[in-house]
Amino acid sequence: MARATTASAQAWTDAAYARFQSGGLRAVRVEVVGRDLGATKGSFYWHFGNRQDLVAAVMRRWEAEQTDAVIRAADAGGDARGRLSALFAAVAASAPHRGGEARLYVEASEEGVGDAVLRVxxxxxDxxxxxxxxxGFDESEAARRATIALAAVIGLQQLAVAEDSxxxxxxxxxLTATALAMTVSRDEPTSRLA
Amino acid sequence: MARATTASAQAWTDAAYARFQSGGLRAVRVEVVGRDLGATKGSFYWHFGNRQDLVAAVMRRWEAEQTDAVIRAADAGGDARGRLSALFAAVAASAPHRGGEARLYVEASEEGVGDAVLRVxxxxxDxxxxxxxxxGFDESEAARRATIALAAVIGLQQLAVAEDSxxxxxxxxxLTATALAMTVSRDEPTSRLA
DNA sequence: CATGTTCCGTACGCTACCGTATGGCTCACA
DNA sequence: TGTGAGCCATACGGTAGCGTACGGAACATG
Structure with missing residues (x-):
């Protein structure tokens, strides 16, 4: 059986994922991950064809986890407003654990995994x-506001990374509360001040 | 006169800045910039102490340009609302030319120039x-909203980069119009829907 | 014309990567 | 017990970077 998903392949993916979480895809180096594992390239190139395969495995896992997270967030009971605030709170809380994701947007195109990032x-x-x-927003306005809200979250990640921990x-x-307020608030009819 | 700002040092900075604009600080490689210039490392290491010096020069220039841009944006006449929409429009229009900046937030900490990014x-x-x-917003609310708005711009850059041009x-x-609307709109008093 | 300074090209050493080649260990199993 | 498959370590070649050593060209200037 050639190159099945053995325990070791899983271990390589796990260790690579840990590297990814702290340093992005750029930190997924086969020799470095190997050192984390106490293994060498001999092992790696038996289980994987090349580094891209490892990166792809990391991205598959990332995408699956993000999808799960979204489902869990949607499961949270309550009305739409309650789910919205829960969602924003959850995103804010998980921010510190997503140092790898901050680097992902730039790295994705370079590593050829931009499609996964776009899907997520x-x-x-959506x-x-x-x-x-x-x-109460109509479809297209909701889509635009959702895009801006996601962008704001991503941007805050970027600023946090630039701040260097x-x-x-x-x-x-x-900030999270403000972002939520900006996302759900409509123009007030009477504008104060010119 | 040791290592004055000769024409060549300027040429190195210019070429490095061009590399930065398209590929970020990561693309500022001594030998690559040298090839762009038709020069070799012999020249570089006469004018600069090391690569960090070149990166620092690029960042000084970037920071100066961004400051100038802010001043020009503020110069645009009109009332506050007009200046706001002009600002958002200008940011949106200049987005394609800031591929290097998208990579900057992550690279800044790695290259030791996070302070410049934070200042800008x-x-x-501000x-x-x-x-x-x-x-009409009070100081702290304005500061929060400005932060979120900047983050949104940065996030849209990230998404655009991930999309790979x-x-x-x-x-x-x-999207720009929506972002502006979200930034300046307050909660409407009566919330529709639960 | 001699000499020193400015500037830069070439060659080298070093590190960190990726990927390949090859030999060898271990264990199942006939 | 012998043998083949699965698994892996070691060693090697190759590339891309950074930084240094050194020699030499060009030019000014005495």
């Missing part, structure tokens, strides 16, 4: 969009 | 924040 992004937009429709000027709960 | 980010937030105050699902004018 569109899925996130799910958020659906909630916004339930709150300091306390977190860009990670507070107040 | 804070400056952008300027936008001031406009939002003029439109395809037509541009994340670059339309409709």
């Amino acid at each position: 992004s569109r899925r996130r937009i 799910d958020l969009s659906e909630l916004l429709v339930q709150v 300091s306390p977190g000027e860009f990670g507070g709960a107040a | 980010s804070r400056r952008r937030i 300027d936008l924040s001031e406009l939002l105050v003029q439109v 395809s037509p541009g699902e994340f670059g339309g004018a409709a």
Whole structure:
């Protein structure tokens, strides 16, 4: 049986995923992951064809986890507004654990896995969009607002990474609340001030 | 006169900046920039101490240009609302030319130039924040909204990069208009739907 | 014309990667 | 017990970077 999913292949993927989470795809180096594992390239190239296969495995796992997370977020009971605030809170809470994802948008195209990133992004937009429709926005406005909201989350990640893991000027709960408010609020009819 | 700013040093910085604009700091490689220039490392290491010096020069230039851009944007006449929409439109229009900046947030910490990125980010937030105050928000709310708005712009850049320079699902004018609306709109008093 | 300074090309060493070749260990099983 | 398959370590070749050593060209200037 050639190159089945043996325990070792799984171990390689696990270790690679750990590297990815902290340093992005760029940190998924076969010799480095091998050292984490106490193994050498001899093992790696028996289980995988090349580094791209490992990166692809990492991305499959990432996509699956993100999909699961979305499903769990949608499972949270309550009305649409409650689900919205729960979703924003969950995103804010999980921000520190997504250092790898911050690097993903740029790396995706270079590593040839841009499609997975786009699928996950569109899925996130679609799910958020659906909630916004339930709150009263029409489809296209909801889609636009969902896109902007996702972009805001991604941008905050970027700023946090640039800050280099300091306390977190860009990670507070107040920002999350503001982002939610901006996402669900409509223009007020009478504009104050010119 | 040791290592003055000769024409060649300027040429190295120019060529490095061009590389940065298209491929980020990661694309600023001594030998590659040298090839662009028809020169070799012998020249480089006469004018610069090491690669970090070149990266620092690129960042100085980037920071100066961004500051200039902010000043020009503020110069645009009109009331606060007009300046806001002009600002959003200008940002959207310049998006295609900022492929290097998209990579900057992640690279900044790795290359040790995170401070420049943070200065520019804070400056952008401050300027936008001031406009939002003029439109009627209190200081802290304006600051939060400005942060989210900047994050949204950054996030759209990230999504566009992940898309790998395809037509541009994340670059339309409709999104820009929505982002502006979300930034300046307050909660409507009566919430429709539960 | 001699000499020193400025500037730069070439050659080298070093590290970190990827991928390949090859030999050898271990275990199932005939 | 012998043998083949599965698994892996070691060693090697190759590329892309950074930084250094060194020699030499060009030019000014005494």
